[in-house]
Amino acid sequence: MTRGDISATLRAASIRGLIVLAMVAACSGSEREVKEAEVERARTALLPFKNELKSTFLKGLEEGPVEAIAVCREAAPEIALHHSTSGIEMGRTSHRLRNPGNGPADWMNPLLESYVKGSSEPYRAVVLDDRRVGYVEPIYIQKPCLMCHGETVAPVIAGQIEQLYPGDLAVGFEEGDFRGLFWVTIPLEDEEQ
Numbered sequence: 776m777t778r779g780d781i782s783a784t785l786r787a788a789s790i791r792g793l794i795v796l797a798m799v800a801a802c803s804g805s806e807r808e809v810k811e812a813e814v815e816r817a818r819t820a821l822l823p824f825k826n827e828l829k830s831t832f833l834k835g836l837e838e839g840p841v842e843a844i845a846v847c848r849e850a851a852p853e854i855a856l857h858h859s860t861s862g863i864e865m866g867r868t869s870h871r872l873r874n875p876g877n878g879p880a881d882w883m884n885p886l887l888e889s890y891v892k893g894s895s896e897p898y899r900a901v902v903l904d905d906r907r908v909g910y911v912e913p914i915y916i917q918k919p920c921l922m923c924h925g926e927t928v929a930p931v932i933a934g935q936i937e938q939l940y941p942g943d944l945a946v947g948f949e950e951g952d953f954r955g956l957f958w959v960t961i962p963l964e965d966e967e968q
């Protein structure tokens with residue numbers, strides 16, 4: 776190899792290095808911090824879903840636990856869909872699922888894990904690859920939840936749950952336990968980048 780060959784090889788190598796660097800820089804566009812305004816928009820988008828779910832659920836409980844199961848089953852996805860408009864999507868997920876249809880998207884897994892490990896952050900927000908922001912809030916078990924998610928579930932409820940959700944993992948919780956996440960995705964604010 777001549778001296779010229781060597782320097783050409785080195786140049787080619789450093790150009791390749793630059794290209795790799797440029798690609799890394801381009802891909803890490805999604806590493807930018809979530810803006811406060813985006814957090815605010817996500818939180819605002821989630822609020823009516825949370826409120827409507829709660830009031831519908833309380834109404835269901837007044838009619839009886841079996842009716843409340845129907846509310847959880849049918850109303851929750853409907854309410855989520857109803858509030859998911861103009862590029863905003865939302866729902867609930869968990870590390871211990873009752874309905875596998877509520878399974879987490881990839882980006883939710885590390886967030887679920889951080890709460891399972893005891894994080895007490897009131898919310899987490901991340902920039903996603905598809906120019907969206909993913910925002911989650913933890914859900915904790917309260918007393919009324921134990922009826923259907925606790926250690927001991929009345930036979931009439933347990934029977935119903937077993938029939939509807941054969942692979943149910945969402946029992947055995949105690950008050951205060953982390954139960955899962957509310958999640959919402961919104962488009963990024965327009966950026967001047």
Ligand code: HEC
Nearest residue numbers: 840843844847848867868869872873874877920923945955
């Ligand atoms: C009357 C029974 C009942 C009660 C009480 C109840 N749930 Fe559920 N829960 C269900 C059912 C049924 C589902 C499955 C809903 C579906 O099919 O999407 C569910 C699903 C969930 C999910 C979605 C993730 C998954 O596992 O599919 C979360 C989160 C959840 N419940 C949290 C709670 C919390 C928090 C409370 C108390 C505030 C509560 N639940 C009270 C019956 C109940």
